[in-house]
Amino acid sequence: MDTVKSLLSPFGLNSNSLQDTLKLVVIGGTVETARRASVTAWNGFVDSFFLTAHFCQEDYPYDWLMHWLSKQPAWGRSREFEITTRTVGRNGLTQSTTGDLEEEEIDEDDDSELVHGRRKRKVAFMPSPDTTHTIYYRGHWLRITRTKRYQDYGHYSALKISVVARNNDILKKLVLEAKREYEKDAEHRVHIFMADTTYGCWRWNGARQKRPMSSIVLEPAVKEMLLADCKDFLRSEDWYAERGIPFRRGYLLHGVPGSGKTSLIHSMAGELGLDIYVVSLSSKGMSDNTLTTLMGNVPSRCILLLEDLDAAFTRSVNRDSNSTGAPTVPTKAAAAAAETNNDGSTLSLSGLLNSLDGVAAAEGRLLFATTNHIERLDPALSRPGRMDVWVNFTNATKWQAEGIFKCFFPSKPSLTTPASDATSSSQDASQKNMPIPKRKSPSHAVPILEEAEIAILAKRFADAIPEDEMSVASLQGYLLKNKTRPRECVAEVAEWIQQERETRARMKKEKEEVSSANLTKVLGC
Numbered sequence: 374m375d376t377v378k379s380l381l382s383p384f385g386l387n388s389n390s391l392q393d394t395l396k397l398v399v400i401g402g403t404v405e406t407a408r409r410a411s412v413t414a415w416n417g418f419v420d421s422f423f424l425t426a427h428f429c430q431e432d433y434p435y436d437w438l439m440h441w442l443s444k445q446p447a448w449g450r451s452r453e454f455e456i457t458t459r460t461v462g463r464n465g466l467t468q469s470t471t472g473d474l475e476e477e478e479i480d481e482d483d484d485s486e487l488v489h490g491r492r493k494r495k496v497a498f499m500p501s502p503d504t505t506h507t508i509y510y511r512g513h514w515l516r517i518t519r520t521k522r523y524q525d526y527g528h529y530s531a532l533k534i535s536v537v538a539r540n541n542d543i544l545k546k547l548v549l550e551a552k553r554e555y556e557k558d559a560e561h562r563v564h565i566f567m568a569d570t571t572y573g574c575w576r577w578n579g580a581r582q583k584r585p586m587s588s589i590v591l592e593p594a595v596k597e598m599l600l601a602d603c604k605d606f607l608r609s610e611d612w613y614a615e616r617g618i619p620f621r622r623g624y625l626l627h628g629v630p631g632s633g634k635t636s637l638i639h640s641m642a643g644e645l646g647l648d649i650y651v652v653s654l655s656s657k658g659m660s661d662n663t664l665t666t667l668m669g670n671v672p673s674r675c676i677l678l679l680e681d682l683d684a685a686f687t688r689s690v691n692r693d694s695n696s697t698g699a700p701t702v703p704t705k706a707a708a709a710a711a712e713t714n715n716d717g718s719t720l721s722l723s724g725l726l727n728s729l730d731g732v733a734a735a736e737g738r739l740l741f742a743t744t745n746h747i748e749r750l751d752p753a754l755s756r757p758g759r760m761d762v763w764v765n766f767t768n769a770t771k772w773q774a775e776g777i778f779k780c781f782f783p784s785k786p787s788l789t790t791p792a793s794d795a796t797s798s799s800q801d802a803s804q805k806n807m808p809i810p811k812r813k814s815p816s817h818a819v820p821i822l823e824e825a826e827i828a829i830l831a832k833r834f835a836d837a838i839p840e841d842e843m844s845v846a847s848l849q850g851y852l853l854k855n856k857t858r859p860r861e862c863v864a865e866v867a868e869w870i871q872q873e874r875e876t877r878a879r880m881k882k883e884k885e886e887v888s889s890a891n892l893t894k895v896l897g898c
């Protein structure tokens with residue numbers, strides 16, 4: 374002891390302070406050991422008595438559960454939570470959760486709600502990660518833990534739900550209830566998934582409001598034919614199996630830009646209650662293997678959308694309608710350009726064909742492909758079996774011009790022409806006036822004219838539009854600019870057409886000048 378004392382004296386420590394320190398160390402160590410032992414014992418208890426279910430963000434049940442949880446009042450009362458303005462899961466449904474924090478009653482018509490042109494964001498309470506929350510559900514206490522993990526390609530979350538129960542009935546009931554609620558709330562949305570070529574997987578890209586079929590103005594019967602064909606296909610799994618035909622169907626929508634190909638697909642997805650999986654074949658890093666993996670991972674009962682099918686093998690070709698897409702004579706400059714354009718994409722035609730109907734290709738999906746240049750497609754790609762139904766989309770006809778005008782301007786039934794539409798009941802819905810919106814009237818007042826007047830204006834508008842010259846998208850642009858002025862819109866349409874023609878002629882001339890200048894440069898070198 375004397376030796377120890379002599380050793381410690383230079384440091385100003387005596388035996389009493391040493392004893393106190395040792396006591397503290399022993400007490401602290403005992404308390405910590407006891408804490409750890411109790412945690413281990415509790416975890417052991419939980420593991421042996423609790424049933425535990427894990428939900429990974431990559432899969433749908435995670436979204437169902439997050440959506441269900443976000444609606445539980447207990448979430449809002451939680452003592453530890455995350456506050457977010459981001460939406461939960463794939464569908465952004467937390468917007469109406471019980472835990473929402475909202476500004477004092479806001480009048481929807483009030484412009485002051487817009488902050489620098491952006492609507493004030495709603496704030497939602499969310500369970501914080503790595504914390505265990507307890508919720509009472511149907512006579513059971515659920516222990517819920519949300520975890521966040523970071524990986525190379527970003528973070529992902531997981532949910533763990535534990536419950537003391539004899540069997541897993543309660544967890545099954547919970548998942549089914551969450552699924553039902555999710556589907557009820559998601560009824561009005563279409564989920565979009567995009568191909569991730571780096572990891573060969575699908576990433577959720579957002580949920581869009583469903584677009585009514587009546588807002589797509591196409592020649593009579595086209596929409597009905599497509600919809601009926603898709604519905605018939607989805608009902609015919611056994612029929613295909615009995616005949617040994619692969620249960621797939623392909624639709625090729627081709628034609629001019631801005632004619633409604635993509636809009637129709639979105640609208641049909643809403644009508645059929647299907648998600649959309651989008652692949653851009655010309656995207657960076659796309660290869661045969663990646664495409665095969667992606668196609669194999671598409672769920673059954675979905676829409677698989679291949680956009681700009683012709684662009685897959687003509688990456689350097691733009692969407693100029695004058696371009697034929699035919700191979701050009703290789704020049705030094707072109708070779709150099711090709712070199713710089715090399716984006717790591719190694720997709721081949723045979724790879725694409727294999728992924729569409731090879732052994733690994735998913736069944737039960739509706740394949741929609743769009744192209745502006747059908748003449749550039751290899752016949753193998755568009756043959757029946759791969760593309761079973763072809764639909765041509767043209768520039769706006771007079772019929773479409775009339776229909777889109779009626780879609781834009783709401784009307785009230787005419788007093789002068791009661792039940793005037795007995796004959797029009799057989800018409801396409803897009804050729805009727807859209808109903809007056811139920812929402813509160815927007816700040817820009819749209820005059821609600823009588824149905825008869827709108828019909829006359831629509832007819833005059835259509836008469837002024839040249840057949841098959843302007844795209845429906847450009848008509849839509851013009852109508853948007855005049856959305857509060859139906860009468861003036863019709864009065865000024867001829868002038869607008871004139872301007873459009875002049876602009877197009879100018880752009881064409883400029884393009885020709887640029888290409889002839891480029892040609893001279895190439896020939897010069």
Ligand SMILES: Nc1ncnc2c1ncn2[C@@H]1O[C@H](COP(=O)(O)OP(=O)(O)OP(=O)(O)O)[C@@H](O)[C@H]1O
Nearest residue numbers: 588589590591630631632633634635636845846849
């Ligand atoms: N037939 C149509 N009916 C209603 N709206 C249309 C129609 N065609 C085009 N539009 C409108 O024009 C815009 C562009 O349409 P969309 O993207 O569907 O055309 P697209 O044919 O797919 O064009 P692209 O070939 O350039 O991809 C959309 O906002 C859509 O509302």
